[in-house]
Amino acid sequence: MSYSDTCEIVNTNNSAVVVAEILEFKPSFVLTVSINRSIKVVLRYDTVLKLYVGNMAGMEMTSTGPKEQVKFTGRKK
Numbered sequence: 001m002s003y004s005d006t007c008e009i010v011n012t013n014n015s016a017v018v019v020a021e022i023l024e025f026k027p028s029f030v031l032t033v034s035i036n037r038s039i040k041v042v043l044r045y046d047t048v049l050k051l052y053v054g055n056m057a058g059m060e061m062t063s064t065g066p067k068e069q070v071k072f073t074g075r076k077k
Contacts, residue, residue: 001068001069002068002069002071003022003025003065003066003067003068003069004022004066004067004068004069005021005022005066006019006020006021006022006066007019007020007022007031007033007063007064007065007066007067008020008063008064009033009035009041009043009061009062009063010061010062010063011059011060011061012059012060012061012062013059013060018035018036020033020034020035020041020063021033021034021037022066023040025065025066027065028045028047029044029045030042030043030044030045030052031043031044031045031052031054031063031065031066033063039056041054041056041061042054043061043062043063049062051063051064052064052065
């Protein structure tokens with residue numbers, strides 16, 4: 001499986017949505033992103049909420065993670 005290089009991060013304090021670049025991604029475990037290439041945020045997977053959740057500078061941030069990309073090779077799907 002391959003995943004997108006970016007994902008949406010939601011600030012739960014003010015509902016602001018930002019597109020962040022993915023630095024490290026391990027499905028259902030950890031998501032490390034860079035916001036505006038200056039802020040690094042580590043989000044851990046919450047199995048109850050099924051979201052990646054992290055804190056930075058007193059703000060809670062959540063994400064559903066990157067979108068999965070499907071690559072077809074040849075004639076078979």
